[in-house]
Amino acid sequence: MDTILHLEHQGKTARLSLQSLPRRRPKPVIQQKTQVGAITPYKLINGINAMIDPFQAQPSDFITLDPELKLEGAGQILETEMISTAYYNSSNRLDGLKPVTDFKFVDIIYDQQGQEKERRPHLIRKSNLNDHLPIKTGKRLPITQAFTDFVFRYTYQIVHEDGVTMEFLFNIAQELHQNQEVAVVGAGTKGNQPLVIREKGSPYRGFLYGEIGQGENEGKYKLLLLLSDRELKIVDE
Numbered sequence: 001m002d003t004i005l006h007l008e009h010q011g012k013t014a015r016l017s018l019q020s021l022p023r024r025r026p027k028p029v030i031q032q033k034t035q036v037g038a039i040t041p042y043k044l045i046n047g048i049n050a051m052i053d054p055f056q057a058q059p060s061d062f063i064t065l066d067p068e069l070k071l072e073g074a075g076q077i078l079e080t081e082m083i084s085t086a087y088y089n090s091s092n093r094l095d096g097l098k099p100v101t102d103f104k105f106v107d108i109i110y111d112q113q114g115q116e117k118e119r120r121p122h123l124i125r126k127s128n129l130n131d132h133l134p135i136k137t138g139k140r141l142p143i144t145q146a147f148t149d150f151v152f153r154y155t156y157q158i159v160h161e162d163g164v165t166m167e168f169l170f171n172i173a174q175e176l177h178q179n180q181e182v183a184v185v186g187a188g189t190k191g192n193q194p195l196v197i198r199e200k201g202s203p204y205r206g207f208l209y210g211e212i213g214q215g216e217n218e219g220k221y222k223l224l225l226l227l228s229d230r231e232l233k234i235v236d237e
Contacts, residue, residue, distance in 0.1 A: 003197065005158060005225070007185075008134035009172055014165050015130065018156040018225060047074025053093060125196045125203060128187040136191030137172075137208065140181040146207055151230040153204070154197070158223045173210030173221040182226070183208040195227065204229050 003018040032039040049070040061067050088097040105122030129135060141149075160166035176183060185206040187193040194203030204227035213220035 003156070004130040006130050006132075006134040007137075007158075008191075009137045009168070012168060013134045014168050016165055016169070017159040017161065018129070019159050021155055021157055021224075043078040045073045045076045045078065047071045051097075056093070124200055127198050127201065128193070128196050131187070133187065133189060135185050135187055135195065135206070138184045138186060138191050140176075140179065140183055141207075143180050143182055143209070146182045146226075149232055150205065150207070150228040151232065152207075152226045152228050153230075154227040156225045156227075158208075158225055169223045170212075170221045172208065173223040174212050176208060176210030176223075177212045185225070197227070202229060205231075 109118040111117045195206040207226040209224045211222040
């Protein structure tokens with residue numbers, strides 16, 4: 001499923017598709033086979049009791065019983081819907097571990113020396129690419145400056161849906177290509193907020209990179225959304 005981008009540029013808005021760039025080399029398809037046929041991997045419950053404490057167990061326990069086994073669910077296929085994250089209190093003994101339900105996530109910020117600088121409540125972000133407020137284009141940066149000052153973690157291609165959206169994207173790409181610039185994009189009322197691609201995702205700075213085809217590719221365009229979570233700076237000595 002494509003991600004939808006609600007984009008505004010020079011007073012015009014459009015909802016567009018974001019697609020991941022194709023791999024340069026297709027990922028090889030590995031299929032294991034036997035004389036009987038193809039092998040399909042599944043995750044199964046192995047029937048081992050992971051909660052047994054070997055330092056507390058006695059030899060007699062293993063002679064009379066099988067505490068290391070837990071066969072009730074052995075061989076059961078693990079489905080994604082069956083698994084969820086569980087949090088336990090800290091304890092040096094396995095039998096002292098108890099599930100914790102009343103807790104809060106806290107972000108701990110460290111300085112350059114590795115010392116704790118700040119604690120603040122963890123912010124759970126929602127995707128903002130397709131909100132009622134569009135993603136806005138802002139200031140421009142020279143391509144060389146953007147590519148040397150920022151580390152780009154993700155790249156998406158913006159795809160048109162029809163002739164109107166093609167003209168909209170082509171004009172943006174042409175403007176950036178002719179000026180050899182990238183456009184900074186942001187969310188929110190003023191267009192200065194970071195982009196969040198998915199629910200509970202991380203915030204990223206967004207940039208638009210445009211390119212117009214030459215020669216046999218004349219009339220074609222490429223408009224990319226570049227996402228960065230790191231800026232490179234020179235440390236003062």
